Structure formats: structure tokens, C-alpha cells
Amino acid sequence: MVAYRRRIIDAPLDELQPHLRALSIHGPKGVGKTATAGQRARSVVDLSLPGQRQIVAADPSILTTLPGPVLVDEWQRLPEVWDDVRRAVDGGSPPGHFIIAGSSAPRGTVIHSGAGRIVPMRMRPLSLAERDIETPSVSLSALLNGTPDVTGSTRLRLADYVEEITASGFPAIRPLPARVRRTELDAYLSNVVQREFPEQGYPVRKPEVLRAWLAAYAAATSSTTAYSKILDAATAGLQNKPAKETTIAYRDALSSLWLLDPVPPWIPTRNHLDRLAQSPKHLLADPALAARLLGLDAPALLRSEQAGTQLVEGTILGGLFEHLAALSLHTYAEAAESRLHHLRTRNGDHEIDFIVLRPDGRVLAVEIKLADRVTDADVKHLAWLRNKIGADLIDAVVLYAGEHAYRRRDGVAVVPLALLGP
Known part of the structure; x- marks a missing residue:
């Protein structure tokens, strides 16, 4: 495995992520979102995999029972998971529990802004x-x-x-x-x-x-x-x-x-x-x-x-x-x-x-x-x-x-x- 190399976004993540109930890392494909988010996750839900999409679609509550922090990767493959996370935050999920990563926001999907619940951070190609x-x-x-x-x-x-x-x-x-x-x-x-x-x-x-x-x-x-x-x-x-x-x-x-x-x-x-x-x-x-x-x-x-x-x-x-x-x-x-x-x-x-x-x-x-x-x-x-x-x-x-x-x-x-x- 290639050793992870810290990114500039890691410093603000170090400061913020443990205290935020849910945090979103977004940016274009290939910039390293999964690698960076994965450094902080104890559990990973990869929604690019059909089997994992089916499990979460059938029982979204699994997101709250997994050991945190929980990385929900490629969330746009199951857009309703955004609101599942928002409701979990409203229901009292612990600080630092959710990290959401994705490279798009699907057209026509009504997504709650997440204001006050899901804090967005943009990740770009290497500076x-x-x-x-x-x-x-x-x-x-x-x-x-x-x-x-x-x-x-x-x-x-x-x-x-x-x-x-x-x-x-x-x-x-x-x-x-x-x-x-x-x-x-x-x-x-x-x-x-x-x-x-x-x-x-x-x-x-x-x-x-x-x-x-x-x-x-x-x-x-x-x-x-x-x-x-x-x-x-x-x-x-x-x-x-x-x-x-x-x-x-x-x-x-x-x-x-x-x-x-x-x-x-x-x-x-x-x-x-x-x-x-x-x-x-x-x-x-x-x-x-x-x-x-x-x-x-x-x-x-x-x-x-x-x-x-x-x-x-x-x-x-x-x-x-x-x-x-x-x-x-x-x-x-x-x-x-x-x-x-x-x-x-x-x-x-x-x-x-x-x-x-x-x-x-x-x-x-x-x-x-x-x-x-x-x-x-x-x-x-x-x-x-x-x-x-x-x-x-x-x-x-x-x-x-x-x-x-x-x-x-x-x-x-x-x-x-x-x-x-x-």
C-alpha cells in the first residue's frame, strides 16, 4: 500500500471533524476525498457497491449503529442517504460520527441543505x-x-x-x-x-x-x-x-x-x-x-x-x-x-x-x-x-x-x- 500523504485540508479537519456530528467532503472525482476521509473512519459504507446500497436502502438505521466515525462514500449513488444522515443528526448522533464524501449532487434530488447539521468542505486537486x-x-x-x-x-x-x-x-x-x-x-x-x-x-x-x-x-x-x-x-x-x-x-x-x-x-x-x-x-x-x-x-x-x-x-x-x-x-x-x-x-x-x-x-x-x-x-x-x-x-x-x-x-x-x- 502507498502511505497516505497529508493534505492541506487535513489541518482544518483535525480541528473540526471530531466536534461536528456530520461533515461532507465534496469535490471532483480523483482528488483524493476517499483517501483523506478514510484516514478518519472506523467504518466505511461504500455506496458505489450495489450490495451496500441495498443494505442501507433497506435499513438506513445501520448508519447509526456502526462504530464511528462512519464514512459514507459515493453518497450520490443513493441520494436519500443525505436526509438519512440529517435525521440521524437531529436524533442525537454523537459528535464526529458521520463523514460524507461524494463527487456530485444528483439532478432533481431534493436535498436538505444540511445547514447546522452537515458542514460542507470542498477538496480540490493538489495545490x-x-x-x-x-x-x-x-x-x-x-x-x-x-x-x-x-x-x-x-x-x-x-x-x-x-x-x-x-x-x-x-x-x-x-x-x-x-x-x-x-x-x-x-x-x-x-x-x-x-x-x-x-x-x-x-x-x-x-x-x-x-x-x-x-x-x-x-x-x-x-x-x-x-x-x-x-x-x-x-x-x-x-x-x-x-x-x-x-x-x-x-x-x-x-x-x-x-x-x-x-x-x-x-x-x-x-x-x-x-x-x-x-x-x-x-x-x-x-x-x-x-x-x-x-x-x-x-x-x-x-x-x-x-x-x-x-x-x-x-x-x-x-x-x-x-x-x-x-x-x-x-x-x-x-x-x-x-x-x-x-x-x-x-x-x-x-x-x-x-x-x-x-x-x-x-x-x-x-x-x-x-x-x-x-x-x-x-x-x-x-x-x-x-x-x-x-x-x-x-x-x-x-x-x-x-x-x-x-x-x-x-x-x-x-x-x-x-x-x-x-
Whole structure:
């Protein structure tokens, strides 16, 4: 057996799970939910097995009699088990008894929110800090708490980040040889179209149109492109375009499979700013999926950067580098009880790639720069935000592909992406 390697989510789980009557770990297939939840379980009910589904369907009370913690894995295979767990919590199940894991929320299933009963936690593909490619020297949590220390250096360069984009953060896929990884990622995407969509209650009449929509969404990576434009790009040349309702169904199904991970806009609770755009920034669950949908491997991405190939905004590699940063920032921020957003004014004159929002409303602003150096032009929007919100800006950071972590004279932290950790 392969030894379990702790994930960043394990630290908050250590703190929370023993005290919560029921906890849900959700995320796309292949991110390691079962392995992580299984480390804490004394009993495992695997509802992907027909025999175990039959037993629980016939007598849900078995969930309360098994030694806890009880892992109910692949719960979406028997959706009513969600309410069975909720009722068990209402009936007085002990703290730490239930862990629910699943990779989708079935369409048409009326599921009680679980508010106050089943606490949700999202698990994503491996962040950079979880890949053991570098030892992080700058903590996002420390930055959020006002600790200004920024030090360290790395030998990782652009080609290394390209490798991490294409290798993926799926634990079972990334150790494989490059060609095998590409085959596995293609099979992952084909499984989504051919199996996962129908299981979600979304029959796919034209798989090629869905695949084209996914590719168009991938091409919009790290942008706020309107869904109507994504549809137009996916169906260029088609006389009979799918209805808007069809593409909304695509989005809903992908969301229920946790394969979309958009970054919502930041809407300040204080009246610092006005005329902010309210569109999400588009991201898939993993940048490797976007690269495969676009038919790009590591050499092709490096060529596209050299040629200046345009995406919706910026270069293909620039968008995917930002996607890689977002995957890590999402994980680190949630471990620090914070949330990831982005900022863009309606007329587009000011934009901050990411805003990490603390519960008290104060923020950390983050810009992403696909370069080995940072110039004054790269921090102008950070300076604008500091002037606008003052003390509510805890810190400002540029994540880049360079060698050293340091602070500029204006106080902006400059950190190689691989050196940022939780």
C-alpha cells in the first residue's frame, strides 16, 4: 500500500471533524476525498457497491449503529442517504460520527441543505504546496494575519510551471509518464461526457457539441467572458445551434460534478468602491483539464508563449498559469477561513486578479505575473486599490515565475508562485 500523504485540508479537519456530528467532503472525482476521509473512519459504507446500497436502502438505521466515525462514500449513488444522515443528526448522533464524501449532487434530488447539521468542505486537486516540488517559504495565512516576512528563493522556472500545469493535480495521474497522463486526462473528460452527464440526468444528444463547449470554456480560462460568447465560440459554423437552456444545463451539470471552480467577484461590504463588475472568472477544476481540452501539451504551451498566441485575454499560458495560482490560492485561503474573489471595474480600467477575503472584511490583493521580474506597471492596480480602501488592504502580493521572494520599496510583496504555501 502507498502511505497516505497529508493534505492541506487535513489541518482544518483535525480541528473540526471530531466536534461536528456530520461533515461532507465534496469535490471532483480523483482528488483524493476517499483517501483523506478514510484516514478518519472506523467504518466505511461504500455506496458505489450495489450490495451496500441495498443494505442501507433497506435499513438506513445501520448508519447509526456502526462504530464511528462512519464514512459514507459515493453518497450520490443513493441520494436519500443525505436526509438519512440529517435525521440521524437531529436524533442525537454523537459528535464526529458521520463523514460524507461524494463527487456530485444528483439532478432533481431534493436535498436538505444540511445547514447546522452537515458542514460542507470542498477538496480540490493538489495545490503546488502539496506536490513536493518546492518548500514554501511564504505563508498565505501569515500574510492574512499581517506578518510581513517575505523571504526565500527557488530554482523553478517557466518550464517547471508548465510541467505542473500539464501534469495535473490529480494524485493518481500526475506521477505517470507524460503520454500516459494525456491519455488518462482524455479518458477523464470522455467519462464526463459519456457517463457522468447521463448519470446526472443530463442526456447528451450531441457529445461533440458538449466537448466543443468545454473547449470554449477552457479557452476562456481566467477571464470573465460572457457565457453567450462561449456558446458562440463553441458552435461557430453550426446552423442549428443549441438552445441557451441547453448550455445552461451544461454549466449546471458541470457545477454539480464540481468540475467548474469559478472565482466570484468581490463586492465590498463597505462603500469603498462602486461600479464593480459582477461576472465570475472562469476556471475548471484543474488547469490540466483546460490544457487537454485545448489540445496543448507542455512543448505546445511553451511555443504558444513564445509566439504570443492570444486567448480571450492575454496568452494561453498566461491564463493557465493564473489558473494554477488560483487552484493553490483557493486551497490555502479556505484553510485560513478566507475566500477567494477577483476584482474588476465595469469599464475594465482597474482589475485585480485575486482578492483573498477575511471574515472581518479586510483583504489581501494578489496579482499574477507570468514573468521572471516585476515592474512598476505590474503593481499599478494594487497601488490604486490601496488608495481606495486604505487600512482594509492587509497586504498586496505579486505571484510570479521568478527566483526570489522579496518586498519592493513600495511595500508590495513579490513571491515566486512555488514559494507560497498555506
